[in-house]
Every structure is written in structure tokens, then in C-alpha cells.
Amino acid sequence: MRRIAISFWVVLIIAGLSACQTDSRQQLLATAESQVALRSMQSRVFDTTDRETTMRTAIATLQDLGFVIDKADAELGAVSATKLDRYMLRMTVTVRPRGQSQLLVRASAEYQEKEVVEPEPYQNFFVALEKAMFLTANQID
Amino acid sequence: MFARNRLLRPLSLPLIATLAACAVGTPKEALQLTEQSLAERQMQTRRFETADEGRILVAVVGLLQDLGFNLDESESRLGVVVASKTRDATEAKQVALAILAAAFGAYAPIDDRQKMRASVITRPVGANNQHVAVRVTFQRIVWDTSKTVSKAEALTDPDHYSTFFARLSEALFLEAHEI
Numbered sequence: 362m363r364r365i366a367i368s369f370w371v372v373l374i375i376a377g378l379s380a381c382q383t384d385s386r387q388q389l390l391a392t393a394e395s396q397v398a399l400r401s402m403q404s405r406v407f408d409t410t411d412r413e414t415t416m417r418t419a420i421a422t423l424q425d426l427g428f429v430i431d432k433a434d435a436e437l438g439a440v441s442a443t444k445l446d447r448y449m450l451r452m453t454v455t456v457r458p459r460g461q462s463q464l465l466v467r468a469s470a471e472y473q474e475k476e477v478v479e480p481e482p483y484q485n486f487f488v489a490l491e492k493a494m495f496l497t498a499n500q501i502d
Numbered sequence: 503m504f505a506r507n508r509l510l511r512p513l514s515l516p517l518i519a520t521l522a523a524c525a526v527g528t529p530k531e532a533l534q535l536t537e538q539s540l541a542e543r544q545m546q547t548r549r550f551e552t553a554d555e556g557r558i559l560v561a562v563v564g565l566l567q568d569l570g571f572n573l574d575e576s577e578s579r580l581g582v583v584v585a586s587k588t589r590d591a592t593e594a595k596q597v598a599l600a601i602l603a604a605a606f607g608a609y610a611p612i613d614d615r616q617k618m619r620a621s622v623i624t625r626p627v628g629a630n631n632q633h634v635a636v637r638v639t640f641q642r643i644v645w646d647t648s649k650t651v652s653k654a655e656a657l658t659d660p661d662h663y664s665t666f667f668a669r670l671s672e673a674l675f676l677e678a679h680e681i
Binding site: 413416417420421424425426427428429430431432433434435440443444445446447448449450470472477479481482483485486488489492 | 527529530533534546575577581621637654
């Protein structure tokens with residue numbers, strides 16, 4: 362009886378740990394999800410070519426969402442910000458030209474040392490950005 | 503029955519901890535605008551009647567220096583200034599509780615150091631961009647005496663913001679208007 366109980370717990374613990382890693386160095390170039398799916402949920406296209414205004418709007422949106430801006434680079438079109446609310450949520454937003462008449466905005470986030478791979482947080486971010494831009498955020502095909 | 507209970511008890515806690523460490527999701531409201539977002543924006547923003555964004559940024563950097571902050575990042579093309587300072591975080595109440603705990607033989611870590619960050623963003627506003635809006639946000643991370651993060655939070659005391667803008671207004675010789 363006792364032996365059965367022990368093996369039951371061992372199996373359960375191993376099952377619990379299977380979500381954990383065996384070599385933490387593998388995190389360096391690891392990617393969650395499929396790259397294509399992730400990139401598409403993180404990206405939206407706006408019908409404007411005004412990169413600076415778009416960046417300033419992205420900064421303002423991040424502030425509205427409770428982030429503190431960490432850094433920004435107009436040349437690269439990149440902004441990073443951190444939200445602390447008992448948790449740590451980091452976000453990087455990049456803005457780059459797409460064709461002659463559009464801009465591509467990509468947001469990537471890290472929640473408590475983990476890449477955010479669910480679509481909802483990104484959807485929420487783009488809903489907020491869209492409102493501030495007065496422009497529709499188009500999904501890329 | 504007795505044997506099973508003895509096995510169950512010590513194991514269940516670490517097991518739950520193990521599972522919790524390997525699965526965390528982003529809170530739903532983390533990237534959603536709320537009514538509070540608007541109130542916070544108002545508290546953290548002032549409008550100055552000048553079109554000279556550069557002059558405001560220079561004053562902001564000077565003010566942050568006055569307040570003991572060191573500049574971490576800046577991008578004047580986008581109106582971004584980020585600064586921080588590391589300070590003592592010890593509070594009398596916690597020390598008192600720790601002493602009381604020690605009297606009963608227990609060790610209670612207390613807040614020790616804190617890194618405080620200020621991020622100031624300027625932005626041209628108005629019909630012809632004739633004004634500049636300034637928004638400042640503060641946050642801090644606190645480490646306790648066992649070197650563990652005990653607090654990671656936004657600083658939302660309205661007094662901090664009104665004091666900051668009063669000082670900025672003085673430095674600029676310009677009135678700070680609420681938005």
C-alpha cells in the first residue's frame with residue numbers, strides 16, 4: 362500500500378516537472394510557438410508613413426497602460442517599457458516602414474521572465490494603440 | 503489510512519510550488535485601458551504653453567538632477583528622458599516588527615534598498631502643436647534584507663506628481679496646466 366502511494370507521488374512530481382527544463386542555456390535562442398504565428402499576432406499595419414508620430418503615439422499608449430518607458434530610439438524606431446504591478450511586464454514596440462504608404466508596428470512582451478505567446482494581450486495593446494492613432498490597425502495577411 | 507496521510511502532507515506543498523513555478527500567464531487586464539488609466543494620465547500630465555520642446559527637456563533633466571536622479575536614457579527626438587536613483591528603503595514600522603519577531607526567535611526580512619525610476623515624456627499638442635504636454639511616471643523596485651524583491655510597483659501618490667510639476671513649472675517660469 363505504502364509503495365503504491367510513493368510511486369504515485371513520484372509519477373505526479375515528474376509530470377509536474379516535465380514543464381520545466383533540463384538545460385537552462387537552451388533558453389538563449391529558444392522560441393515559443395511557431396515564429397509565423399507569433400509574428401502575426403504581434404504585428405499590425407497602419408496606413409500612415411509618419412513614423413515619428415506613430416512612435417510618440419506608441420509611447421503615449423504604453424504610458425496609458427501603466428508602463429514606464431525604459432528607452433526609445435527614433436533611428437531604429439524602437440521603444441521599450443516596463444510595467445510593475447506586483448508582476449513585471451516588459452514590452453518592446455518597433456515601428457518600421459512597410460512599402461511606400463504604410464507602417465508596420467510590432468510589439469513583443471515578456472511577463473515574469475516568460476515570452477508572452479497568447480494573442481489576447483497583443484490584441485488589447487493594439488486596440489489601445491488604434492484608439493490613440495485614430496487609425497485602424499490592420500492584421501497582416 | 504494513517505500511512506497515506508503521512509505521505510500526503512509533506513509532499514503536497516512542494517508539489518504545488520513546483521507546478522506554479524512552471525506555468526504563469528499574463529493577467530488579462532495588464533494591457534487593457536481602464537477608467538483608472540484616464541485618471542492616472544491626468545494626474546501624471548501637464549501642459550505648458552510653449553512650442554519649445556527642447557527647452558522643456560533641458561529643464562526636466564535639470565530638475566531630475568536636483569532630485570538626485572541619474573540619467574539612464576534619453577532620446578530628444580521623441581521627447582524621452584529616463585532617470586533613476588537607488589536609495590535606502592528601511593521603514594520604522596517594519597524595523598519595529600522585525601525586532602518583535604526576533605524577540606520570539608523568528609527572522610523577518612525588512613525592506614532594505616530601493617531603485618526608483620522616473621520616466622518623462624514630452625509631446626507637442628494643440629491644433630498647431632503650439633503647446634507641449636509633459637507626462638511623468640514613477641516606479642520602484644524594493645529589495646529586502648534577504649536580497650529578495652519585496653515590492654515592484656508604480657508610485658501613484660498624487661502628491662509626488664503635483665510636487666514634480668510645481669518644481670518644473672518654477673524652473674521653466676511657465677504655468678503648468680492640467681489636461
